Amino acid sequence: MTSRRQETLLIDPGGRARIWCRDCGQELTDEVSRSRRLGPECDPEPRTGHDRHDVDQDPIPGL
Template sequence: MPIQRQEALPDVPVARRVRVFCRGIRANGRRCGRELFDDLSRARRLGPECDPETRGGHERRDVDQEPIPGL
């Protein structure tokens, strides 16, 4: 059976990345306006500090614990 080789992709011109800024609102009522670099932040247009959803990448699990003695 002959070995099939993949052809190289043609050179793709590198496009300039569009600058995206956070649209979140800070505690003082002003827009955040920080430049975003993370792909998820750029898609949501919210930085990790302004995004109301958690970004841990895992589900939150609350653990039942015994109460602290004396409290």
């Protein structure tokens, strides 16, 4: 049995810069947190990043 280290887990597949919460220092992985540089626990603003599919536009009736 070979005991290999899982080094691939340390590599970000996208090669993106790693960003940490400027408050608690936790690494941020989601885009909202990364853009704000604040983790979900430290972000004072509520998250409204849910996938909403309700559109305000009324569908145009095609006669």
